[in-house]
Amino acid sequence: MGARTNFTFVTPTGDLTLYSHWGGDSKFPDLAAALNAAMPRIEMGDIPYALRITVSQLVGPSWNEETGFGLHVGREGGEESYEPVTVDFTNNTVIHHGSSHPIQSFIDYNLPAMV
Numbered sequence: 001m002g003a004r005t006n007f008t009f010v011t012p013t014g015d016l017t018l019y020s021h022w023g024g025d026s027k028f029p030d031l032a033a034a035l036n037a038a039m040p041r042i043e044m045g046d047i048p049y050a051l052r053i054t055v056s057q058l059v060g061p062s063w064n065e066e067t068g069f070g071l072h073v074g075r076e077g078g079e080e081s082y083e084p085v086t087v088d089f090t091n092n093t094v095i096h097h098g099s100s101h102p103i104q105s106f107i108d109y110n111l112p113a114m115v
Helices: 024-044 047-064 103-110
Strands: 005-011 014-020 069-073 086-088 093-096 099-102
Touching: 005 024, 005 047, 014 047, 024 047, 024 093, 024 103, 047 069, 093 103, 099 103
Parallel strands: 005 086
Antiparallel strands: 005 014, 014 069, 086 093, 093 099
């Protein structure tokens, strides 16, 4: 079982893929929240910090766990049971469902409204 999924991040120096064993069911809202937390660094063009914040937000308190997440250099990740998604920090876009969207538009669409 599991909800296996991958998040691929494109940077000028190479790609990184975060595998999540349980993250597929909430993939897009979780990614939107993580990118929202990283937005100040994204807007500054500080890709290393934006990438670190985004990955840290997605992993959350699971950093101390032996299982649940994996990191892969490149675009090949673990098993994928959901829609592939790529965050391109070089162009500030999110690619999924065959099209590219500005990061802020992805956040606005996928982040649940706080009422």
